[in-house]
Amino acid sequence: MRVNSSFRLRLAGGVLLLAAAAAGAPKLKVVSIQVTPGDFSLNGAWASERLLVTGILADGSLRDVTPIATFRSADSRIAAVNRSGLVTPVRDGATFISLSVAGRKQKLHVTVTGAHRKLASFRNSVEPVLRQAGCNSAACHGAEHGQGSLKLSLFGGEPEADYDALVRFCGGRRVNRTDPRQSLVLLKAAATAPHSGGARLVPGSRGYDVLTSWLDQGAPWDSAADAAVVSLSLYPGERTLRKGETQRLLATAAFANGAVRDVTAEAVFHSSDPRVASVADGEVKAAGTGDAAIVVTYLRRAAVLRVAVPQTPPANFPRLQANNPVDGLVYAKLAAMGIPPSGLSTEAEFLRRVYLDTIGILPTPAEARAFLADRDPQRRARLIDRLLGRDEFDDFWSLKWGDLLRIKSEYPVRVWPKAVAVYYQWLHQSLAENKPYDQFARELITATGSNFRVGPANFVRAVANKDPRTVAESAALVFMGARLGCARCHSHPYESWTPGDVLALGAFFGRVNYKSTLEWKEEIVYLDFKANLRDPRTRQVVQPRVPAGEPVKAGPEEDPRIRFAAWLTAPDNPWFASNIVNRIWFWLMGTGIVNEPDDMRPTNPPSNPQLLEYLRKELVDSHYDLRHIYRLILNSRTYQLSSEPNEWNAADTAHFARYAARRLSAEQMLDAVSQVTETSEAFRSIIPEPFSNWPSDTRATQISDGNTECAFLDMFGRPPRDTPYEEERDNALSLRQTLYFLNSEQLEGKLSSSPRLKRLLASKQSDTEIVDEIYLAALSRFPSEEERKRLLEYLGARKSARAQAVQDVVWAVLNSREFLFNH
């Protein structure tokens, strides 16, 4: 975009005012500029380099001023530059590109070599063309069995296989060495021959040129000028944009031979939230307020740009009020995004919330009365300490971990009831004694022994089949929060993980073997030192390797899992501690700092990296004391904010401007109903044998086996524990749940047989006291004057059917949103 020169003014001192690219924006003062890249070189006829000019303003903020810069080549017979700063080679030589913007000038040196050379290799030149043209997408040849008998690897994860597919398979018909321009791959791509995918490469385009040159050169795998790509970087790496503003991007790839090249035109871009920022043609446009990540991929490398688009804050932005450093970090991000936080929750709101989030049950009326009457200024912190020490804390978090570790008797986990009991017992014990988290992880990963006697040995057993790759994927998901499993079938779309990475991680578990005993369904996990994981395609032994790490040579009598556990729990491991602190944040706050919490990867950046790093360091420094993290989060003002939105933060869900109200989870719901009515459920499991029956006072949050029958829990979204993903738990409302609360026999039975209600009715207590007790039991607060009045009216009009009237009141309270939601 060019700015009308009449807007330009020259002032003494070299400071210019200029109109911003977006209409109606205030004029800015550019103090200095920064040009990316520095001096560069262009190699080969297809090389090009984008120039990005960033203006630094007086307040330190950055603006992309490339659209208003002018570019000139000192010798356009060597290198040409166009209006938008794209430099292309013309002839071998060296020259300067000069640019000027806002009164600043800069010169870049450019060296051109091989300006007429069109060396194309499959690995580096053709593969990106296929990706960009969509040839290997899931809808086309990247489909599970390809299209029209051509199968390419999805997302280009296996370039060697793709090369074979194009050059060697199909009797070599796709590539015609005697008449290259008649090669089937070219004819189809240009739709010269009938191609149901249409014309993907247009003659004259760069992609078409690359493909024809490659064919002319005999379709080589690689070429002399080429080297393997080592890394990909994206400029800028983070930027705050105003709504409507655009930002050009520069993606640069570095190769093993030291070459560095602009690959923006060949790379594939993706926005994590197009409503916030959209990306097209190497340019980002900020469409709405919020955070977004722009991911660029090229040759299975990825890089990310973090875009923040703040909203206009209100005039009186609230001051920072901090209970601990967590609040300072959250507040800094809120201020930067222009989102004022909500106010503090009331005592009653906090009381009910912290009980549910920490121990999964409601406070008793007596506990509620005591807390609401407490005048100690530290009452909230004291309550948190008390709750962290209660037995119910261990129960509730054993349930959470049971979901992650998939403690379940039946398909697909199939550890059977005996192992479920042993596994759960170990888990519960570990949480109760606050075992350091790194030790906890190590025990799970490296355990051996009978799965009926050694609880953690079930970790390698709790996979649908006994494939080491699946165990590795499970370990990656649970302990790193990484969806490495996506890369099992195909290269990960946004990360550089490939099926080879999954295989190499699986190799750590390659020596695990299982033997059965005379006891039915028991299996002993042992180390078979002669076993090694072999690549299913090449039958070669796979060396264990962590993602982006070096292969590890496992000694002849070594358990490679120990090395994996050591790598994982090392203090500087970027995944281990971040994963668990992010998960705990997610469990307590409803949204993770990285969301989804089990999708941690560089291209899914945290909404608040400083906060995540602070919590990570706190965990490591406290010797992996998980309760320390709970305490930090629960005591923060951020956790204790009201769930009521103000007009500025109503749309925000990612920055913790208020507490996220959510429906009670399945187990919390059942226990809450049982608690209010003082009834219980008899849990049992008759599939499989041996049958399991739990004592009648067992709470839902104490259930160990994912196979326990309970229609209520299924209806309210209890996870089936088939996979460790957090999303398996479904806390959404549904029509059936509403029908249950409004109209079910089971709930009616709980109301009519409720010992609490019977006691209240039999006692000589007044209607007021009864209504108070009901509200305290279910909602952890006293009713307001108006509520009391209305309910006393209702009860007063039904003195002859008093028991039923009291049940109606409890029924109404249980159906209210305040009961069904944790707010």
Added chain:
Amino acid sequence: MLDIRGRTAGWTPGGVARRDFLRVGAASLIGLSMAEWLRLRAAPSPARSVIQLWMAGGPTQTDTFDPKPSAGEDFTGPLRGALSTNVPGIQIGTLLPLLARQADKYTIIRGMTHNNNGHETAAYIMQTGTMPTTALVYPAVGAIIGYKKAEAVASSGLPPYITLTSPLGRFSEAGFLGNQYKTFAPGGDPNSANFRVQGLAPPKGVTPQRIEERRALLGSVEALAREADRLDQYGSLDEFQQKAYGLILGDAKKAFDLTQEKDAVRDRYGRNQFGQSCLLARRLVEAGVPFITINDGGWDTHKDNFEAMRRKLPIQDAAVSALLDDLAQRGLLGTTIVTWYGEFGRTPRVANEPPWFGGRHHWGQVFSAVVAGGGFKGGHLVGSSDARGEALRDRPVYPWDLSASIYNLLGIDPHGKLPHPHGCVAYVSPASGGAMPSGGLLTEIM
């Protein structure tokens, strides 16, 4: 790789050969030739509903639909002989006389096979029509049909995937589709006078007047509470409560009310849980529910097989024959698929030694399934076992062949996609991926 020469499928590593693509283009690898595929694509999809009769535990085929009277007592046990049916050449077990008179309505698939003998895995295989993979936990066929045909019951408020009356519990049924596609299981015994569906019918003792009073009370409680109205979730709670009252006060529950049936009809189905469940299933089909499964247990007869057969088969005989006849008389058999099978069959050779003393064990190599209605022709046999019933003789039918045939009759494209939470590609019938042995769709009877 599929063997081009015939329907028998071999299993070789290395995926699918190019020639098989050429057979049907990129479309189907379920053992079809191009002509068959085109014909099927053009064929109408008559079925609207499926009633799956699930015999949990694995029902014996030798005593039911694949008798081997000439194999000797080691195989027949005390149930020697077989009954001729009203279709020449088809014989079934001696304890099923009523079904013998209706053999023109159903087809017996004697070539079912999947070679798995574990209850939970075989149940997963038969109910989902897939082999277990580590990548995906598949939803059951019922959940997929419920998902695809949800609009058939959207206005009535009935759930599209109903289990009578308790879920199996072996696996999660909804698989990766998620919790909202789980089956609806009302619980209880339809044969009992107290049978009512949780949530739809008001609890005993709650009169319509009380419902109204409570509703008003709830309204005031909500209005007076100091909670903000601005959160989206609260809005959807209101919406659901409105819809729920619509159902409670409306007619949806009438489908579950068996007192509306004449006694003679109820007697004919049999006054037992299974019989009345079949009758209830017929009513639900009339109300438009696309998939109903009835779970009947007690078929895992490692011991006392023949006592169990004497007890259970008359119940099955009465109920299933009543169901088929009733559907036919009401003109519903053409649009309702009825299936009868379990996770596997049972050993043809009777285990007479201690501690079994006359039991049969698991047999996944070859067993039987019965299909009727909804576009399936009746009075046929598909596949066969050898003289003793121990090995497959010809025309294997794999669980995915059966499920793909059912999808076809319902007008659901087996190559269609299912929504996966991570955006993975999942087909309605994973056999569309092609790398599985297949006997082919049941084109002989479609």
